[in-house]
Amino acid sequence: MNNNFYAVIMAGGGGTRLWPLSRVNRPKQMIRLGSDRSLYQITCDRLAGLFTPDRILVVTVAEQAVELQKQVPEIPVENYLLEPMPRGTASVVGLAAAVLHKRDPQAVMAVLTADHFIENIPYFQKLLRVAAEVARKNMLVTLGITPTHPSTAYGYIQRGVILETIDGQAVYSVRRFKEKPTAAAAQKMMADEDHDWNSGMFIWQVSDILAEFDHLMPELAQSLREIGLAWDTPEQNQVVGALWPSIKPQTIDYGIMERAQRVAVLPAAGLGWNDVGSWDSLFEVLPLDSSGNIQLNDLNVIIDTQNSLILSDGTNRLVATIGVDDLVIIDTKDVLLVCRRSDSQKVKDAVQRLKETGQTRYL
């Protein structure tokens, strides 16, 4: 079965939520957090044994491709698919599907994110195997994460009926996708126990997702068809360059998943998944010292300091904290961020302020 199974890593994002460590020219997937491997490298590492490097595709943008290739040289250069510019996850998935369909019409693809944490790798690989088996039955499969708290930071998936159980893993139909909820709605979904977090990871046959594009996003489907025909020919760059700018930006969730039939979800409990969507989220994935602190540098003098994150990147500076609680301190060469943990989501406001004032060198 696995001979036609491919991983597609979406690595073109430039998220600002881990600013100032993540930057325009060093996006989140390229940064290291408590490891000597970047999030992108760790993403590739956890595929070992399930996908050989030649069956891993990476969709990214030209500005990032060189660094990503340098970080994981095992993946063949022709497996890096470059978007001329970001056009949302629908076009990312579509491009990978079109290229894969040309190379292997029987392909099953797993759409994966490049910048998330997953702790339980054996379970992760089992989920992908089970999902591929379900996808072979013409289902669009998504991985759901059993909520551990009523988060308002994630989209949710409401389960329908149980379809089958494979190797102990339950497979459900999907009743509905839901956008990031209010706190009250999140509380209710958590209590109802019939919702999972939308992990943004999907598994399907390439032929099935292309059929969905034809049906639900016919304009994009037409562009993808032309790009597919030109791919791996001398006209590739010219055709992509001509068509891409006119693609309307859209997410795969809104464009396809929320409206497709035959959607299944595999609820995963204990996967240890985390999208590392804010500085505060690091407290869920990195080891804490006895005072609840995370210290990601050597040169600290810590006095009366609790529940705080201290990260110094490339500055070789001594960081001294005294009487500090619930703080995030990110010390980089040209920017220092001091942020209350519970205000981690407001990092984007700081980034916005810099954009508005034209201080682009700090973005």
Add this chain to the structure above:
Amino acid sequence: MNNNFYAVIMAGGGGTRLWPLSRVNRPKQMIRLGSDRSLYQITCDRLAGLFTPDRILVVTVAEQAVELQKQVPEIPVENYLLEPMPRGTASVVGLAAAVLHKRDPQAVMAVLTADHFIENIPYFQKLLRVAAEVARKNMLVTLGITPTHPSTAYGYIQRGVILETIDGQAVYSVRRFKEKPTAAAAQKMMADEDHDWNSGMFIWQVSDILAEFDHLMPELAQSLREIGLAWDTPEQNQVVGALWPSIKPQTIDYGIMERAQRVAVLPAAGLGWNDVGSWDSLFEVLPLDSSGNIQLNDLNVIIDTQNSLILSDGTNRLVATIGVDDLVIIDTKDVLLVCRRSDSQKVKDAVQRLKETGQTRYL
């Protein structure tokens, strides 16, 4: 009267309470705080009109002399008196008195600190004039600061009877000097309204203070006599170098003031005096913005931030704060300090930790 009046600035200290801005090789009096002039330069500036530069003496150590002379080149080089090593304020005062007595036996000297803030300069100069007039009557005069809050950071002076009033300024006898009190004792002294803070500034005739040394610190007096004889002769350095190391370290408060007769205090209210003894104290002397913040650098992005001090020195870095309250952030080239305002006094604990662990480059 003022022809024999001299200022003696004690500028040899190396305080650690404003670490990491103040450092072993850049002591507190040399740093700039919200001004393009250092505390030492501001100390000299406020003497203008009362003392010509040739009547200002500076007692310091060799390591600091070059920088101090560079900062205030108007003061003649022979007015910089160098201690071979720190031996407490008693020997500092004694050295200046011995040298002055040789140069001008009629001298009245005002002992001043190099690293304090004083807001009301006309009143400060008036106090010195009145104090000199009192000193001419063979009194040892000290400037007391009317307490604005029950501080435990200062020593106190208990007033006795009123002796006279000169130009509207009351002159009191001194009943007792007291060391830094407990919180309860400070509350009581504040309520009793008969105590002033000990500012560490003294005014007396050189002949009177030398007589007190003879009486109360005869060993030091003997050394000072020999140094006085050798001063401004070819033997100066040899004599100072031979005698200084065996001087027992002592403060002028304990060595003389607490035991002397004929001590007067001039209580000063509204002088705007502050010893800048901690980062927190800057909130009393520097202008605050509408959120109670002090921002001593240009490149800030401040979101939901109150009552905090942000100081960036020589790093040219952007400092972003989000959801921050009551914090002190001191951003220097090789050290970052993040400290709760109310824990400002614990900066010395961080310094102590660095000493213990041999990280002397950060001191």
